[in-house]
Amino acid sequence: MHVPDGFINAPVSAVAGVVAAGAVAVSLRGARKELGGASRSAASGGERTAPLAGLVAAFIFAVQMLNFPVGAGTSGHLLGGALAAILVGPYTGVLCISVVLLMQGILFADGGLTALGVNITVMGVVTTVVAYVLFRGLTGILPRTRRSATVSAFIAALVSVPAAACAFTLIYAVGGTTDIPIGKVLTAMVGVHVLIGIGEAVITALTVGAVIAVRPDLVHGARSLAVPLKLRIDGELVDAPVAAPAPVAARSTRTVWSVGLVTAFVLAGFVSFYASASPDGLEKVAADKGIDAKAEEHAAADSPLADYGVRDVTDTRLSGGLAGVIGVGATVAVGSGVFWVVRRRRQDEPADARVTETV
Structure with missing residues (x-):
């Protein structure tokens, strides 16, 4: 759903850019809490989230290269907002998608540069917010189990894609450069993106389920799903005392990474x-x-x-493969750098400022 240059007029693109910049600024502040620091790591898992956030961005970049057919000569690819939000948190998730879109736009000419604000708003902010709100709502009413978390991830991802299609349609209604009946655009966009949403939901659920099965503590959205152990005492069920969590070896996290x-x-x-x-x-x-007139x-x-190929490499398979490897490497490097800086700023904050934020 990468919007190219020319679909949306300059004034609306500029407004979308301001909205996207504001969302990124808010996400930078929120990500400090999600990524944690020395004073919050035990409670938030931030010491594990920070190095994995760059990996999530790189993984989303890679999976977005895997267009899957949805019928009628149309394909779809992962948007990734739901996956990022559930794995590393909604604020960090917006930053992950923003990094991916920036790399794609600058290096691979995928998604217009003047439309970067539109793409971050639609593919990053809308998908992440819709998916995370729905995910948290579902996990709050379903049994607190790993299976429920996986099912919730599936539903959240499924809904997030047509929600993004609706957001694009709204932006197009305000600033589209062609005169097309908005009802036709909405019907076509939602119709095809419901199908794409099914693929998004499968990929998201499989990935979240796989990480939960191996390291549930690494899944931001699943950290509160543990059900307290019950003991029957004098015929009544009471919560068992909670034991202190065993320290997690850094090597284990490095293995997952x-x-x-x-x-x-x-x-x-x-x-x-x-x-x-x-x-x-x-x-x-x-x-x-x-719309593309x-x-x-x-x-x-x-x-x-450009176009996910390396110039002057004539072999199509080799050219595309090298471009993909370069893209993953660049994304994980830039993403990890951004999240390292965000986390360092959290650690460098005065202790009283951190206490004030917590309160």
């Missing part, structure tokens, strides 16, 4: 060659309805990595 990074490299460098070549949902709707060439169209 290493496996995840290798998986991202394999997906982007090899599996992406077999992705569907059909246009994605927005591209298909834009072509069918005439005033589309503009990307400012980075001459990038050596």
Whole structure:
């Protein structure tokens, strides 16, 4: 659903840019709490979230290269907002998607640069907020089990994609550069993105379920799902005393990080060659309805990595694979750097400021 330049006029694109910048600023502040620091790590799991946030961004970048067919000559790909929000928290999730979109726009000419604010708002903010609110609501009423968390992740991801389609339609209604009946745009966008949402839901549920099965403490949205042990005393059920959690070896976290990074490299460098070549949902709707009549060439169209290929490498498989590997490497480096800085700022805050925030 990467919106290219020319779909939305300049004034609305500028407003969307301001909205996106504000959302990123708020997320930077919120991510300090999610990523934690020395004073909050025991309670928040921040010491484990910080190094994994960059990995989540890289993994989403890799999976977004894997377009899957949804029928009628259309394909879809992961948006990733739900996955990021559930794994590392909603504020950090917005930053993850923003990093991915920035790398895609600058390096690979995917998603317009003037439309970056639109893309962050639609693909980052809307998907993350909708998914996380729904996920927390569902886990609050369902039994507090790992299976419930996985089911909640599936539903949250499924809903987040058509929600993003509605958000794009609203922005297009205000600032679209072509005169297309908005009802037709909404029907087409929601219709195809409900199908894409099914794929998003499957990927999100499988990933969240896999991490929960191995290290549930690494899943931000699942840290409160532990059910207290009950003891029957004199015929009544009472909560058992909570034992202090066993320390988690740093090596265990590094293992998860290493496996995840290798998986991202394999997906982007090899599996992406077999992705569907059909246009994605927005591209298909834009072509069918005439939304793309005033589309503009990307400012980075001459990038050596444009269109996910390495210039001057004639072998298609090798060119795409190298581009994918470079993209994953760049995303994990930039993402990890951003989250390291955010977490360091949290640690450097005066203790009284942290107490004030907590209160």
